[in-house]
Amino acid sequence: MELSINGTIHQIDAEPDTPLLWVLRDVLGMTGTKYGCGVAQCGACTVLIDGQATRSCVTTVDSVAGMAITTIEAIEEDPEGRKVVEAWVANQVPQCGYCQSGQVMAATALLKQTAQPTEDDIAGAMVNLCRCGTYNAISAAVRQAAQA
Amino acid sequence: MNDMTPIRNIEADRSHDAPLNVSRRGFLGGAVALVLSVAVPLGRARAQAADAIAPGTRVSAFLEIRPDSTVLFRSAFIEGGQGVFTAMAQIVGEELDVDPAQFTVEGAPPGPDYLLTGGGRFTGGSMSVRMSYETMRKLGASARRMLLQAAATRLGVPISELSTEPGRVIHAASGQAVRYGEIADAAAGLPVPADVELRPSDSFRWIGKPVPRLDVRAKSTGRAQYAIDLKVDGMLHAAVQHSPRLGGEPGTFANEADVRTMPGVHSIHRLPGAVAVLADSWWRARRAVEALQVTWTEPAAGTPRAMPADFSSDAHKEMLKSTPGDGIAFEAVGDAASALNGAARVVEATYDAPYLVHGQLEPPSAIARWNADGTLELWIPNQAPEMFQADAAKVADIEPAKVIIHSPLLGGFFGRHFLYQTANPYPQAIRLARAAGRPVKLVWSREEEFLRDTLRPMGAVRFRAGLDADGLPVALNAVAVGEGPTGRWFGRQPDKVDGSAVEGIAGKVYAIPNRRVAQIHVDDPAIIGFWRSVGHSMNDFFYETFFDEMADAGQQDPYELRLRLLADSSRLGNLLRAVADLSGGWKRGPFGAEDGTRRARGVAMASPFGSEVATIAEVSLRDGGVVVHDVWVAIDPGSIVNPAIIEAQVNSAVALGLSSALLEEVVYVDGVPRARNFDAYPILPPDRMPRVHVRIVESGAPMGGIGEPGLPGVPPAVVNAASVLTGQRIRSLPLSKLDLKGIEG
Numbered sequence: 001m002e003l004s005i006n007g008t009i010h011q012i013d014a015e016p017d018t019p020l021l022w023v024l025r026d027v028l029g030m031t032g033t034k035y036g037c038g039v040a041q042c043g044a045c046t047v048l049i050d051g052q053a054t055r056s057c058v059t060t061v062d063s064v065a066g067m068a069i070t071t072i073e074a075i076e077e078d079p080e081g082r083k084v085v086e087a088w089v090a091n092q093v094p095q096c097g098y099c100q101s102g103q104v105m106a107a108t109a110l111l112k113q114t115a116q117p118t119e120d121d122i123a124g125a126m127v128n129l130c131r132c133g134t135y136n137a138i139s140a141a142v143r144q145a146a147q148a
Numbered sequence: 149m150n151d152m153t154p155i156r157n158i159e160a161d162r163s164h165d166a167p168l169n170v171s172r173r174g175f176l177g178g179a180v181a182l183v184l185s186v187a188v189p190l191g192r193a194r195a196q197a198a199d200a201i202a203p204g205t206r207v208s209a210f211l212e213i214r215p216d217s218t219v220l221f222r223s224a225f226i227e228g229g230q231g232v233f234t235a236m237a238q239i240v241g242e243e244l245d246v247d248p249a250q251f252t253v254e255g256a257p258p259g260p261d262y263l264l265t266g267g268g269r270f271t272g273g274s275m276s277v278r279m280s281y282e283t284m285r286k287l288g289a290s291a292r293r294m295l296l297q298a299a300a301t302r303l304g305v306p307i308s309e310l311s312t313e314p315g316r317v318i319h320a321a322s323g324q325a326v327r328y329g330e331i332a333d334a335a336a337g338l339p340v341p342a343d344v345e346l347r348p349s350d351s352f353r354w355i356g357k358p359v360p361r362l363d364v365r366a367k368s369t370g371r372a373q374y375a376i377d378l379k380v381d382g383m384l385h386a387a388v389q390h391s392p393r394l395g396g397e398p399g400t401f402a403n404e405a406d407v408r409t410m411p412g413v414h415s416i417h418r419l420p421g422a423v424a425v426l427a428d429s430w431w432r433a434r435r436a437v438e439a440l441q442v443t444w445t446e447p448a449a450g451t452p453r454a455m456p457a458d459f460s461s462d463a464h465k466e467m468l469k470s471t472p473g474d475g476i477a478f479e480a481v482g483d484a485a486s487a488l489n490g491a492a493r494v495v496e497a498t499y500d501a502p503y504l505v506h507g508q509l510e511p512p513s514a515i516a517r518w519n520a521d522g523t524l525e526l527w528i529p530n531q532a533p534e535m536f537q538a539d540a541a542k543v544a545d546i547e548p549a550k551v552i553i554h555s556p557l558l559g560g561f562f563g564r565h566f567l568y569q570t571a572n573p574y575p576q577a578i579r580l581a582r583a584a585g586r587p588v589k590l591v592w593s594r595e596e597e598f599l600r601d602t603l604r605p606m607g608a609v610r611f612r613a614g615l616d617a618d619g620l621p622v623a624l625n626a627v628a629v630g631e632g633p634t635g636r637w638f639g640r641q642p643d644k645v646d647g648s649a650v651e652g653i654a655g656k657v658y659a660i661p662n663r664r665v666a667q668i669h670v671d672d673p674a675i676i677g678f679w680r681s682v683g684h685s686m687n688d689f690f691y692e693t694f695f696d697e698m699a700d701a702g703q704q705d706p707y708e709l710r711l712r713l714l715a716d717s718s719r720l721g722n723l724l725r726a727v728a729d730l731s732g733g734w735k736r737g738p739f740g741a742e743d744g745t746r747r748a749r750g751v752a753m754a755s756p757f758g759s760e761v762a763t764i765a766e767v768s769l770r771d772g773g774v775v776v777h778d779v780w781v782a783i784d785p786g787s788i789v790n791p792a793i794i795e796a797q798v799n800s801a802v803a804l805g806l807s808s809a810l811l812e813e814v815v816y817v818d819g820v821p822r823a824r825n826f827d828a829y830p831i832l833p834p835d836r837m838p839r840v841h842v843r844i845v846e847s848g849a850p851m852g853g854i855g856e857p858g859l860p861g862v863p864p865a866v867v868n869a870a871s872v873l874t875g876q877r878i879r880s881l882p883l884s885k886l887d888l889k890g891i892e893g
Contacts, residue, residue: 014429015411022431026385031377032370034559036509037594041826044509072370088368092360092792095800096229097367098509098559104368126834129826131509131560132229133803135837137796 006074016062032072043128046102053109072101080111087145095132204283209261213332222256225276228561230855231793238354243288245312255555271531274757274853289344298335358792375556376513383587384426387434395447395454402441461816468608468629475666478645479654482662487623491614501686503814504604510559516577517587525552531565563678595824602677609690619702623662631672652687658713684756684860692752692864727762727782750868754860758852759785763861767869772889776838786849801858807832809863
């Protein structure tokens with residue numbers, strides 16, 4: 001099966017119902033996308049599928065064949081992603097950092113769809129869990145990225 | 149008895165500690181007599197080496213100045229989000245005269261140089277910076293002196309004519325400059341100076357400043373690597389299925405042949421209390437091990453810590469609450485019994501708090517590789533490399549010196565990465581790598597983690613307070629019932645109270661003339677562990693919430709009563725006034741907010757880990773639950789290294805404290821936990837995060853901790869506020885158990 005990841009086509013040999021997360025991490029060695037819960041609760045595994053924030057731990061590879069998959073590894077090649085990363089750095093968002101790949105992907109998806117998000121837009125899109133509780137820094141960074 | 153060497157001598161170095169901190173000093177000092185669970189012999193050779201090297205002095209063990217004048221620093225302390233790598237760069241860089249931004253910091257391997265927590269090594273107890281501050285400054289200053297000496301030789305000038313500016317030595321008279329990178333090799337060959345002068349604090353450039361964290365960009369771009377992200381050549385992936393109850397062993401497999409033929413499967417293994425599948429990817433290993441139909445044996449009689457088949461957390465809670473007796477006294481001042489008898493009014497209440505999991509977002513993992521030279525190499529999340537090294541050696545039956553430990557970044561700290569035997573995957577990884585003859589990377593699924601994580605203990609406390617005719621407290625009797633994690637892991641003396649069971653109830657500064665704090669030990673059937681702020685995580689809730697009950701019974705305002713009872717402590721009185729000021733002046737409520745909600749505020753004080761904290765929370769009620777709008781925290785850690793990191797840590801502690809107050813509870817029924825993932829164990833989501841306002845007060849008292857102290861005041865401040873709105877006292881957590889529908893207004 002063919003997967004288009006960060007603009008590159010990969011030939012993948014995996015059971016069709018394998019979660020995309022594990023193809024990224026174990027088959028392709030792209031470990032920036034994190035495993036947190038495996039049941040779409042935490043969002044640490046968030047990637048973009050055709051620009052949409054998607055939880056890769058419950059997304060089977062066969063369901064995304066032929067679609068444009070973007071992972072954190074290519075985030076700085078994306079104009080919105082670059083802004084988000086700079087805002088994350090400026091706001092010193094991460095603590096342990098484990099959830100932040102997913103947070104950055106969720107923020108990037110938001111700004112792709114809504115360049116000037118309202119507070120409700122931000123609350124609606126930024127729903128990933130962070131056990132370090134960096135939530136206030138995350139929303140500040142999203143606001144800043146939207147202004148950049 | 150020397151097994152606790154890595155951390156047991158902490159007591160000796162903590163004599164300077166703030167007098168209020170009873171959190172870990174008691175146990176660490178008292179751990180000598182009874183060392184049980186983490187007992188692991190250290191090699192004689194290592195012990196001797198430790199004698200010969202004064203920890204924290206050998207510059208070359210910590211610092212490598214590269215040709216481009218950047219610095220590689222090996223930290224004795226492990227980074228798990230608390231910012232300690234950046235703090236180390238600030239402290240060492242200040243004296244070395246190198247901008248912290250030029251530092252790369254990594255976790256140091258095991259070794260005698262890094263035993264900086266009182267002759268041992270342990271990242272925890274909010275101890276890292278306060279216990280190594282002077283030593284690390286001297287280390288940086290020593291290295292700077294060596295660079296000056298090397299520059300003097302190279303330039304042929306007296307060292308007295310040289311000075312430094314960041315990253316280079318300057319000879320002002322001749323206008324010459326030598327970059328550190330050019331003389332690093334020469335400097336490294338010089339002896340470490342015996343005595344060095346430290347920079348006066350009024351000339352600090354980086355200590356005390358909000359220096360950006362070193363790891364933020366890597367963590368914002370997915371480049372930061374945690375244990376779970378690592379790989380070694382030729383490794384197999386492993387997944388496990390644990391016995392549902394600890395103590396059970398794998399019996400028969402109903403479908404072994406089928407599982408063997410599943411895609412990618414390499415082999416199936418029996419482990420103590422678990423089964424494992426090795427495969428060519430983790431997903432395939434997991435799928436196979438979960439397909440394996442295992443009959444688990446009942447624990448053999450006498451199996452240590454076997455989980456009883458009928459264990460119920462609700463029943464255990466009721467048992468703790470109803471266990472009679474006065475317990476063993478931990479703290480006694482005046483005569484509480486007589487004063488209670490003579491009191492005009494007696495207030496009584498029993499409080500409880502549930503089990504909690506750590507819930508760090510990085511699931512546990514371990515990579516084990518047996519090398520051709522007989523060494524065992526491990527990549528493992530841990531907060532005490534020497535302790536893990538010693539225990540791994542025991543598991544592998546080799547000398548500790550043959551165990552190489554790599555300590556990657558931790559995807560969440562919270563007390564999860566202590567040496568808890570049944571809660572760590574590395575013993576399994578060691579056995580699997582040996583059995584397979586190949587390196588093995590083992591990852592626990594979130595569900596297996598919920599089954600084997602150590603729990604914040606359940607606790608219950610019975611309070612009795614005596615008030616005088618003016619409504620002022622004259623006596624307080626508190627009996628904590630349960631078990632503390634310190635006694636569990638460091639050895640408990642039957643006739644003594646485990647400090648971790650009463651910290652936050654004992655050690656309070658309020659001027660209540662007669663008081664007794666005691667404990668009744670009840671063995672906890674669960675595997676309990678350290679959870680951010682340890683005993684304080686619940687005990688400050690118990691005490692500070694009961695405090696408001698005393699205040700209400702005596703018709704005193706809880707803030708004014710606290711101030712009054714702290715009249716003799718200017719440090720705490722100032723801090724309490726500071727948090728009130730930060731919140732715009734104390735008001736308890738109920739009061740109406742602009743959005744039409746009815747709100748109230750609660751206040752709480754805490755003295756955890758050498759720091760002092762005052763907290764105010766503002767809440768309303770909505771849809772039958774508690775909404776927290778704002779939390780104000782004034783924290784006095786004595787003196788500071790990085791105010792931005794402190795503010796971040798307070799935010800983080802508020803989030804975790806609030807999560808525990810609002811939502812979290814591990815429930816056991818029939819010996820198994822009901823929740824195996826976050827769907828059944830909710831943790832604080834973004835939309836329940838309050839605004840957090842932080843004021844740092846530097847009183848000049850001995851430096852206290854930062855990682856944990858922001859947490860304990862949050863649950864009582866929130867509950868005290870909620871009780872104002874509900875009109876009834878709330879004595880049990882989490883608040884999500886309560887149905888407050890109809891009360892909001």
